[in-house]
Amino acid sequence: MTTTTATRRDFLKTATLAAASLPLAGLWPRAARAAEPGRKLGFALVGLGSLSTHQIAPAFQNTQHCRLAGIVTGTPAKAARWQAQYNIPEQNIYNYATMDRLADNPDIDVIYVVTPNALHAEHTLKAARAGKHVLCEKPMEVSSEKCQQMIDACQQAGRQLAIGYRLHFEPNNLECVRLAREKVFGELQMIQAGFGFRMGDPTQWRLRKALAGGGPLMDVGIYALQATRYLTGEEPESVSAVATTTDHVKFAEVEESLVWQLKFPSGVIASCSTTYAFGGMRGYRAYAEHGSFGLDPAYEYDGQQGTRSDGQAIALPHMDQFALEMDDFAQCILNNQPTRVPGQEGLRDIKIMMAIYEAARTGKTVALS
C-alpha cells in the first residue's frame, strides 16, 4: 500500500488547479485572496455548548480572516468565563433578550448560530434583522418552512447565510469527490454510508423532538446524506426508509436507529444508516464499475483516512475544518462572492430528511421534487 500525502501548500495548489478546470470547483477551498488586507471579520457565537467550547472557539486561532469578537449566551457564568478566556469586550457580550442590540455593534460582522436545531431560525432571523451575516450549524432547522424563513430573512437583509458543512472543506472528503467526479474507477454505481454513536446522556437536548426535530438522522445521519450528495453531485429522486427503536424510554421522542435508501437520476443507489444505539459506524464507501474507495472515519473533526481498491491510501493532511469553513465564509463576505454551502444547501437536506421520516412512517417510497 502506498500513501498519498501532501503538504497544505500542495493541497491548496491542487485545489486551485482543480477549481480552474473542474465542475466541482465550488467544493474546493479558495486560495486566500488579498481583499481588505489585514481586516478580520468579527464573529459572535450564539450558544456556548460543547461544540462552541471545544471546537469552534479554539479554531479561531487557525483562521486568517476571522476573530472571536462576541458571544450570545443565556448563562451568565459562561459569559464571565468566556469573557476572561477570550478577552471579549464587555459590550460584545449578549444574552438572548439583548441580542437584538447587535444591530448597533459594528464590531460584529458574522453571527455563528450553534444553538439547538429548533432555535436556528429564531437566532438567524434576529441576526439578519441586526444586519449580520449568518453561519448556522447543521442541521439548518427542523422544517423546510423555517429554513425558507432563514433564507428569506438573510436575503431581505442583504446578508449572506452559510450552513456549517465543514466536510465541504476537508481534504480527504474532497479527494473522494475528485475520485467520483473524475471517474477514476469508472461510473459510480452504489454508495454505502453510515454515521452514528451511542448516546449516553439521556437528558441531552438531542433526544427532545421539540428541540432536535428528530433523532440521529438530523444530528449525524445528515453527514451520510451529505456524502451521497457530494459524491454523486446529484439530487436524489426518491427515498425509502426503515426506523427502529429498542430502548423506548431513552428514545420516547426520536428514532433510535434508521436506515434509508436513495435513488439518484444516474441510477446510483445509496444505502445509508444512522443510530444513537451504537458506535463504530463512521464512514462511507463508493463503488464504481472498476473499483471502490471511501473513508473510515469520514466525518469526524479530525482523523479522516481512506482506502482505494487499487491499494492506494487516501491520507491527505488533516486541517482545522472549522477554521477552513469560517475563513471561506469570511472571504465570501469580504469579496462579495457566494458561499459553496448556502442556506439552499441546508434546506435541501431538510427536505430530504423529512421525506426519509415520511418514508419510514408510511412504509412507502417518497418521490423528491
Next chain:
Amino acid sequence: MTTTTATRRDFLKTATLAAASLPLAGLWPRAARAAEPGRKLGFALVGLGSLSTHQIAPAFQNTQHCRLAGIVTGTPAKAARWQAQYNIPEQNIYNYATMDRLADNPDIDVIYVVTPNALHAEHTLKAARAGKHVLCEKPMEVSSEKCQQMIDACQQAGRQLAIGYRLHFEPNNLECVRLAREKVFGELQMIQAGFGFRMGDPTQWRLRKALAGGGPLMDVGIYALQATRYLTGEEPESVSAVATTTDHVKFAEVEESLVWQLKFPSGVIASCSTTYAFGGMRGYRAYAEHGSFGLDPAYEYDGQQGTRSDGQAIALPHMDQFALEMDDFAQCILNNQPTRVPGQEGLRDIKIMMAIYEAARTGKTVALS
C-alpha cells in the same frame, strides 16, 4: 491486534461443546459419528458447470462419508471427460432423458442438483421419485410454489432434502453467529451485508430471468440475506427495497443492483446490497450495543477473515465448505437425523426474496408472514 486461531480439532471440540449448551446447536458441525463404519454414500452430480467442475467434484477428496459415484449431464463430451477423470462407472452416467432410471441404481444414494435455478424442481422431483436423497444448490428455486413441490416430493418419497448453504458449516461465519448469539458485544442492533461482482459474460444463464428467476439477489444477494438470518436467529417481519439498472442491454431481464432493508422482531434492522455491476462488496458487519464484528470477505469458497471492534481478528482455519456440507448431509442420512439446512430453509429465503422484488417493484414495505 491478536489473532484467534485454532486447529480443526479445537474447532470441532468447541463446536461439540457449543452444540451441547447453546440454542445455535443446529448451526454447528456435528462431530463425526460411527454409523455404518466405512460406508460412503454415492453422490451423483446433476449439472456439470463451473461450480461442479471447480468446487464440488474436487471436494469429494476431502469428505469422509461421500464419494462421487455418478453424473447427469446433457453434454456427451463432458460425460466422457468426467468418466475418465473420476473413474465413474459407465452405468452411473446419465443424461436428462435417462435420469429416471436412477431408481434402478443402488450405487447412487444422493443427487446433488447443480443446474440453473429454474431447473432445480424438475431435477429434484425426478431424484425424489427415483428414491434418492437430494442436496440442491441455492437458490432453491425461482418461486415458493416450486420450492414447496420439492419439499412435498422428498417428503412423500421418504427422502431428505438439503439446500447447499455451505456457510452454515464455515468456521468464521459460525464464530460470528456465536458472537451474536452469546451477545459478546451486547444486543445486536444493526447488520450491514453486501455481496456482488461484476458480471462479465453477457451470455450467462444468470442473466436470463426464465432460468435464474432474478438477478444478483437470487445468485449472491442470498448470501447477505442468509447472513442477516443466521446472525439474528430471527425471521424478518418486513422488507423494503430499491433496484437499479444502468446497463439496460446486459440487464434487460434481471436487476443490475439492488439494496434492501429488513426489520426483525427484536428491532434489529439489516441493510443489504447486491450487484452484478461491480466487485469489492463481499462482507458483512454486525453492530451491537458495545461493539461490532464482521467478515470481509464473508461468503467466498475460501479466505474468510474478520475483525472485531475490540481489536481481535476472526481467523479460524479455512476448511473445504463443500466437503463439510456433503459430509454433514451424508451423516444426517446415515443417522436418520434432520439436516440443519432443509428445504424449508431454502423456501424461506425464496419467500423473502420474492417480497424484496415486490417491494422494489411497488415502492412499498412488504410484510412477511
